[in-house]
Every structure is written in C-alpha cells, then in structure tokens.
Amino acid sequence: MRVRKVNHHTSEEGSYLEQRVGGAVFRKGYRANLNQPDVTLRLILTEKCVCGSVIASIDRKAFHARAPHKKPFFYPGVLMPITARALVNLAGVNKDTRLLDPFCGTGGILVEAAMLGSEVIGLEARNEIIQGAKLNLEYFGGGYNLLQGDACKLPLKNSCIDSVITDPPYGRSAMIKAESIRHLYEESFAEMYRVLKPASKAVIVSEMEINRIALDVGFTILKQYSQKIHRSLTRNITILQKNNQ
Ligand SMILES: C[S@@+](CC[C@H](N)C(=O)[O-])C[C@H]1O[C@@H](n2cnc3c(N)ncnc32)[C@H](O)[C@@H]1O
CATH class of the missing domain: 3.40.50.150 (Vaccinia Virus protein VP39)
Structure with a gap:
C-alpha cells in the first residue's frame, strides 16, 4: 500500500494512512510481501480518495x-x-x-x-x-x-x-x-x-x-x-x- 497526497487535502501522515489501510487489507485475509509484492495498492488523496491496484506506471x-x-x-x-x-x-x-x-x-x-x-x-x-x-x-x-x-x-x-x-x-x-x-x-x-x-x-x-x-x-x-x-x-x-x- 502506497499513499500519495495531492494538493494537501488531508493533514494525516502518509505513512500512518499506509499502515491503517494496509492493516484493513491484512484483516480481510490478504498476506503482504513488502519486499516483492505481486500487487501494489495505491491510495490517492485529493478532494476525493481513490484506491486501486497499480497496473501500469510512468517511467x-x-x-x-x-x-x-x-x-x-x-x-x-x-x-x-x-x-x-x-x-x-x-x-x-x-x-x-x-x-x-x-x-x-x-x-x-x-x-x-x-x-x-x-x-x-x-x-x-x-x-x-x-x-x-x-x-x-x-x-x-x-x-x-x-x-x-x-x-x-x-x-x-x-x-x-x-x-x-x-x-x-x-x-x-x-x-x-x-x-x-x-x-x-x-x-x-x-x-x-x-x-x-x-x-x-x-x-x-x-x-x-x-x-x-x-x-x-x-x-x-x-x-x-x-x-x-x-x-x-x-x-x-x-x-x-x-x-x-
Ligand atoms: C509560450 S511559447 C510556446 C512554447 C512551446 N510550447 C515550446 O515547447 O517551446 C509561444 C510561442 O508563440 C510564438 N508566437 C508569438 N506570436 C505568434 C504568432 N502570431 N503566430 C505564431 N507564433 C507566435 C512565440 O515566438 C513563442 O515561441
């Protein structure tokens, strides 16, 4: 889980949010491998909050x-x-x-x-x-x-x-x-x-x-x-x- 804040719409620390949301995913029964993840989840915090898995990224x-x-x-x-x-x-x-x-x-x-x-x-x-x-x-x-x-x-x-x-x-x-x-x-x-x-x-x-x-x-x-x-x-x-x- 990686959090990205855009334009300071929240004062919460990114690392705190990563832990909280990562914990919620863990409690659903998914196990995390932080060194070699198969799936990276991304939480984007702007006026809205958007959560999804990364399927492509920009070089x-x-x-x-x-x-x-x-x-x-x-x-x-x-x-x-x-x-x-x-x-x-x-x-x-x-x-x-x-x-x-x-x-x-x-x-x-x-x-x-x-x-x-x-x-x-x-x-x-x-x-x-x-x-x-x-x-x-x-x-x-x-x-x-x-x-x-x-x-x-x-x-x-x-x-x-x-x-x-x-x-x-x-x-x-x-x-x-x-x-x-x-x-x-x-x-x-x-x-x-x-x-x-x-x-x-x-x-x-x-x-x-x-x-x-x-x-x-x-x-x-x-x-x-x-x-x-x-x-x-x-x-x-x-x-x-x-x-x-
Ligand atoms: C803000 S710059 C564009 C920069 C461009 N996006 C780049 O990557 O270099 C605007 C350009 O419009 C040109 N320009 C000014 N008046 C013009 C006109 N009447 N017709 C065409 N180009 C014009 C200027 O010489 C300038 O190079």
Missing part, C-alpha cells in the same frame, strides 16, 4: 531525459515534457490524430504527440525558433510538419485538424507577434476553430482569462483546470470543443 526518468535544457534546442519559458504529455493525454491524442500546435515554439508539445505516433503540425512566427523545433523533432524521431507563419492566418483548410494543443504567448511582449495580446488571442482562436473538424477539441494553456474569447468564436468550454506554478502565477488548462456542424 519518469524518460521525462527528465527530455527536459527542455537537455534537448538539442533550448529556449527559456517552455513547458516541461510531463505537462506537455498531460495536455496530449487530455486531448485524447493517438496515432490516428492529426494534431496542430499553432504556437509551437521549440516543439515541446509536438515531441510528446509524435512519440505516440500522431501526425503533428507546428506553426511558429520566429524563424530561429522553428529551426530549433526542427532539431528537437528530428532528435526524438517521428514524422512532423513545421511551418513558419502567423497563428492568426493559418495556411490550412477548414475542418482538417483532429486536435489543437497549444501554449500561446502570455503577455511577455517579446514573444508576441501581433498588434496586441487581445488581437492575437481573438484571431488565433477563430483560426483554431475554423481548422478543427466538427466536435473536435482544443486544449489551451493560458495565464490570462480566455473564456469570453473562446465562447465568442463558437467554442464550448468542456473543462478547466488550474495549476499553481508559484505564488503569483497560476496556469490554466482549458479544454474547448468545436460545435458539431
């Missing part, structure tokens, strides 16, 4: 090996690969998905999706950064298409994309290629909506309020998560869906 070392500064091309302020993979999972990407990241930067999201065999398309305004994304995607293998351009004028047909995942610039002006951040979001969201197939999803990382912009271009907001990065920075992850026509 976290592989994520460390893909840390941004270990990639052939590095640029500060990019997502960690574990976050990029979580976004890919939230979008339900698989090998049949044609995925677009219209603000692809150094390609962090695209690398994670390409590793699952999906067809990835990245667009980025800056030539030096798109060249870096190419180095990163080459290094980790998988097919890719990269375009230098403007996310507000995507060179793609209507309704040809299965999934959009993106991490647009957040107001640090050096990264913005547009009249204003507001214009950038309004126009790029309209373009994402246009190129997505009906009922397809967009997963957006943002530090600013995007709900009004998303609703105005026609998206439905399916879910929103927030991730506290530090005291003055909270990152939102929003799952949007295009309508069905």
Whole structure:
C-alpha cells in the first residue's frame, strides 16, 4: 500500500494512512510481501480518495531525459515534457490524430504527440525558433510538419485538424507577434476553430482569462483546470470543443 497526497487535502501522515489501510487489507485475509509484492495498492488523496491496484506506471526518468535544457534546442519559458504529455493525454491524442500546435515554439508539445505516433503540425512566427523545433523533432524521431507563419492566418483548410494543443504567448511582449495580446488571442482562436473538424477539441494553456474569447468564436468550454506554478502565477488548462456542424 502506497499513499500519495495531492494538493494537501488531508493533514494525516502518509505513512500512518499506509499502515491503517494496509492493516484493513491484512484483516480481510490478504498476506503482504513488502519486499516483492505481486500487487501494489495505491491510495490517492485529493478532494476525493481513490484506491486501486497499480497496473501500469510512468517511467519518469524518460521525462527528465527530455527536459527542455537537455534537448538539442533550448529556449527559456517552455513547458516541461510531463505537462506537455498531460495536455496530449487530455486531448485524447493517438496515432490516428492529426494534431496542430499553432504556437509551437521549440516543439515541446509536438515531441510528446509524435512519440505516440500522431501526425503533428507546428506553426511558429520566429524563424530561429522553428529551426530549433526542427532539431528537437528530428532528435526524438517521428514524422512532423513545421511551418513558419502567423497563428492568426493559418495556411490550412477548414475542418482538417483532429486536435489543437497549444501554449500561446502570455503577455511577455517579446514573444508576441501581433498588434496586441487581445488581437492575437481573438484571431488565433477563430483560426483554431475554423481548422478543427466538427466536435473536435482544443486544449489551451493560458495565464490570462480566455473564456469570453473562446465562447465568442463558437467554442464550448468542456473543462478547466488550474495549476499553481508559484505564488503569483497560476496556469490554466482549458479544454474547448468545436460545435458539431
Ligand atoms: C509560450 S511559447 C510556446 C512554447 C512551446 N510550447 C515550446 O515547447 O517551446 C509561444 C510561442 O508563440 C510564438 N508566437 C508569438 N506570436 C505568434 C504568432 N502570431 N503566430 C505564431 N507564433 C507566435 C512565440 O515566438 C513563442 O515561441
């Protein structure tokens, strides 16, 4: 039995809970081999308590090996690969998905999706950064298409994309290629909506309020998560869906 506490929803010590729950399992007649367990039970304590047996686990070392500064091309302020993979999972990407990241930067999201065999398309305004994304995607293998351009004028047909995942610039002006951040979001969201197939999803990382912009271009907001990065920075992850026509 292993306990994992997420976001401090309980003040109980993990080891105490492991003993208590392990004891309850023992009293049911199950015998434990702590050195070579056949089954590991996991108790996850968040707003709810979830208990189950571990059937697969993530190789976290592989994520460390893909840390941004270990990639052939590095640029500060990019997502960690574990976050990029979580976004890919939230979008339900698989090998049949044609995925677009219209603000692809150094390609962090695209690398994670390409590793699952999906067809990835990245667009980025800056030539030096798109060249870096190419180095990163080459290094980790998988097919890719990269375009230098403007996310507000995507060179793609209507309704040809299965999934959009993106991490647009957040107001640090050096990264913005547009009249204003507001214009950038309004126009790029309209373009994402246009190129997505009906009922397809967009997963957006943002530090600013995007709900009004998303609703105005026609998206439905399916879910929103927030991730506290530090005291003055909270990152939102929003799952949007295009309508069905
Ligand atoms: C927050 S970064 C994305 C980081 C990316 N997830 C990565 O792994 O590197 C946002 C990117 O959007 C690019 N950008 C800014 N304005 C743009 C525009 N109008 N069209 C396309 N890309 C743009 C910036 O150059 C920057 O690389």
